[in-house]
Amino acid sequence: MHMRLSTIYSCVAASLLLGFSTTALSSGGDDFTANRFASEYDMDSKQISIFAAGNVGVVAPTYWRIYHYLAFQAAKGKPLTQAQLATLEINGWHIGNGMDWDYSYDPAKNGSGDWIKERAVFAKQWGLPQDIKFDIMAEKVSGESYLNCHEDAFRQATVTLKAHASLGPGGKPDAWHKAWLQGQDAVFANCEEPPHQYGQPVPKRVVQLPPALPANAPEWIKYDRAYQTAAANFYARNFDAARAQFQAIAKDDKSPWQKLGAYLAARCLIRKGVLEYPLVNDQPSAERTAILSQAKKELDAIASAYAPAKQLTSLVDARINPTERIAALARTLEKNAFSADTRRLLSDYLVLMDRQTPAQMITAAEPMTAWIGSMQAAPADPWTGQLSKEREQDRQLALKTVRQRWAPQGDPLWMAPLLALVRPTELSDAERKAAAGVPASHPLYQTVQYNLIRLAIAENQAAQADKDIDRLLAAQGKSMSVATSNRFKALKMLTAGSQNEFLKAALRKAEASAPGTPIDGKPADPAIEVDGDYDRTIYRFMPMAELKTLLKNPQLPAALKPNLQETILARALIFNDEQTALELLDTVAQGRNTTKHLYTRYRDAKSSQDRKIAGTLILINTPELAPAVFDKQGRQQFWGCKSGYGPAPTEANPMMAAPPRYLSQQQLDAAAKEQQILLKLPLRTEFIAPTLLDWAKQKPNDEEAPKALHFLIASTRMECPYGTTKPEKEQARASYSREAFNLQHKLYPNSSWTKQTKYYF
Structure with a gap:
């Protein structure tokens, strides 16, 4: 057990390896994929020093707690210098390098x-x-x-x-x-x-x-x-034996290990208490508390002469009463100047925060903990798209606590969690006035302004919100981080008064080292990138006529046109909109050499029925053609799947459900009618099969028939019909697959496509 104890890292962090269970969901961890344009959890490494120095931009409620700590300190007039920040060694959501996944072996x-x-x-x-x-x-x-x-x-x-x-x-x-x-x-x-x-x-x-x-x-x-x-x-x-032996070493003046004896004897108690008396329902037993208290007593006795013993008391304090320890850490971190101990204290604080319930953090007497807890009570669960009963209780508790205990102080610090927590119409006139009075020089000014604008949009004040965004970007846009700029652009996209303004706001620049950014090779042109809100907005709220106008807009980057062209064509084929389909045929056919003849077939068709068959052949041969449907909750509906994907909007985050301001009610009504048709679409194969099978039953002398039947059968095996309670064999796609298989083998037994089709769904 020879140990060099001159370098002791965070004892509480190290204690995780001795059974300190942690959720690690808010301080960080293996959460969801971060947005490349404005990360929900962290920030570009180059931005951290700017953030810590006081330019915090828009502080997201979902940020990992280390960034909330930095924002809190900046708002309290205690920004960190680059030298101070470097000593923290911020690594993701924690302090220090930690251990890699393969550390143990x-x-x-x-x-x-x-x-x-x-x-x-x-x-x-x-x-x-x-x-x-x-x-x-x-x-x-x-x-x-x-x-x-x-x-x-x-x-x-x-x-x-x-x-x-x-x-x-x-x-x-x-x-x-x-x-x-x-x-x-x-x-x-x-x-x-x-x-x-x-x-x-x-x-x-x-x-x-x-x-x-x-x-x-x-x-x-x-x-x-x-x-x-x-x-x-x-x-x-064998802790009792080890402890007795270390105590004997501590009494032996001649042993070179005497200095370590008492310290290691106390460590025997710590391991014994933790390993032999684990927490039950997060509560310590009397035996555990007694053993750890004795360890602390022994460490205190040698702490003045042996620094590692003094540092280890942090671990024991956290084990005995984590609530008291986190309170002490919060007070020290908030009130004391930055020092050599800050790194260790902050690491312990973040680790212990993961052991606290949201309610414990929100109602903490220490401002730092209460502020962080209140900020993190704001966001909804990004996968359910709605506040669970527990999350709504946390939000209500935080809102009540901020209002009763902190907001009366008039400190702009508390305007940030207050505004992040409130939903539309929940902000009082006095609170709105106080928020509007936060000076532009305050570190949390942009956070406050962002949420005021968010609320204005949700409260049907988009025109005023648009002016506020323009004013803010004109005054502070150049000093904004990429993430903060993108967050305001997301709002601007909804308040835009014209299609040109909408497009300008939709174009984003990814953070320099955001997840998903290419490491090797030439990066994508930042001038032509868009976030997910672009597709969600245009395909949900714009009718076909507006989508066609958007396609012709000279400000639309060329890189965004192919996807838009394919989506419009797919919708045109679904709606039997021959005029729109004919307008896009030649463009979409470019580069599709193996299916180009099908587009020609559509153009040369002599009747609407022939065109419908040609369109069906295009769809079954071109699976990438899809109508890009988003449901009322803002989740994308993949044509081959029954259920939606992605986060749904909530009342707390209405931007996902809001249309751009410039669209007229007539346009929104037209889009809504189209959406009703698209949302009722069956699975892709179930939409295509009736037309294709009826045509194939006529046994046309056409090699496209067995080929199309082959692709139909293959497609039925690749769909994900989640959301239905019917057994797979009873689903329509299974029936269509079986019918297509029998029809193909009966009518086209000698086709090479039939020979490739060995089985049906």
């Missing part, structure tokens, strides 16, 4: 690599096994893994191994050096959990002790062997 990362390498040199000399492997993880009674042998243990063992090599005659390793190495091998053999059946209770560990030494062994190895024996018991979870 990658020797180069977990510290065992150097030990294995140095050990092999002497193992070869002593005839000991050279090729060894380590599993540094052990298992709690709950079945969760924890880090048993830390990096410092391997590092110090490596240093000691080389140092002891010079203690033999002539400064060379001798038999006692071999004995020391054998003892250390026994220590590290206790790192991993012995094999046992998965799901079964973890069996009691049998400690692998270092071999006993003869009476004539040198004093140095006797001291080391006593330490090795205690360490072996520690790793094997």
Whole structure:
């Protein structure tokens, strides 16, 4: 257990490896894919220093808590310098580099690599096994893994191994050096959990002790062997024995390990309390509390003379009473100036926040915690599209708390969560006046303005909102981050008074290192990128006539035209709008050499029925042609699937459900009628099949018939009809697939397409 304790990182963060369960949903974690144009969770790495310095732009409620901390400090007049920010080593949602996913079994990362390498040199000399492997993880009674042998243990063992090599005659390793190495091998053999059946209770560990030494062994190895024996018991979870042995070392003035004795004896108590008395329903048992309290008492006794003991008390405090500890951390971080301790304290604070319920954070007496908790109570669940009962309760609690405890102070700091929390019509005249009075120089000014504009749009004040956006962009647009600029553009797209203004607002620039940005190769032209709100808006609220006008707009970038052309054509074929289809045939046919003749067939058709068949052949041969449908909740409906995809809008986020201001009511009504048809469309194959099968039954002397039947059958196997309770065999697509298969094999048995069709759905 040799440990170099001169470098101690966040004890509370490290404690996660000893069974500190955490949700990590708000401080960060494997959440949803971030928006490339305005991340919901973090920001471009180059922007962090600007953000921490006070230019926070629009602070998203969904930001990870580290960014809420930075915004809070900036709003309190305590922005961070670049040097201070660098000491935090912000890595995603946490402080410091943390551990990679392969840390536990990658020797180069977990510290065992150097030990294995140095050990092999002497193992070869002593005839000991050279090729060894380590599993540094052990298992709690709950079945969760924890880090048993830390990096410092391997590092110090490596240093000691080389140092002891010079203690033999002539400064060379001798038999006692071999004995020391054998003892250390026994220590590290206790790192991993012995094999046992998965799901079964973890069996009691049998400690692998270092071999006993003869009476004539040198004093140095006797001291080391006593330490090795205690360490072996520690790793094997034999904590009572290990504690007694470390206490004995602490009393031995001659032992080189005396200074560590009392400290490690207290650590035995910590591990015993955590591992042997796990939390039950997040509540500690009396035994756990008593053991940890004793550990704290012992650490306090040596803290003045031994810095690591003082730092470890943070962990024990968090274990005994995490609520009190997080309160103390919040007070320290808010009131004290930035110092060398800030990194560790902030790391502990963020980790402990993940153990708190939203209600605990919202109602905290400490302003920092309450502010962060209130900000994070604002957003709805992005997948359900509505506030769950619990989330709505959190929002109501936060709104009530902010109003009763904080807003009366008149501090602009509290306008940010207040405005993020309120829905349309919930803001009082006094609150609106106070929000409007936040000075433009305040770090949270843009956050306040964003939410005021958001509410204005939802309250049918889009014209005034448009003026406010223009005023704000003119005054502060050049200093805005890419993400903040894009957030205001998203609002501007809805308040635009013309199609040209709409298009200008729709064009976005992605954040420099946003997820999904190409690392290699030439990046996309930032001038022609659009976010998801562009498709959602044009395809839901614009009727065919407006889409055709948009297509002809000279401001529409060429890169956006193909998708729009294909969508308009798909809708035209579905609506039997021959004029629109004929207008787009030649353009959409370009580059489609294998199906170009089908577009010619449509143009040359002699009747509407022939054109309908030609259009059906185009659709079945060109699966990428789709009508781009979005439901009333703003979720995209894929033609081959029954259910929608993506986040749905809520009253708290009405932008997803709002049409652009410039569209007339007549245009919106026309779009709504078209949407009714599109939303009632059956699955793609179920739409195509009736026309195609009726035509094929006439046994036309046309190779396109068996080919189209082949594609129809294949398509039925690739759809996702989720949302229906019917068994697959009873679904219409299954019936169509079977009918198409039988028809193809009966009427076109010699076709190459028939021979490729081995089975139906």
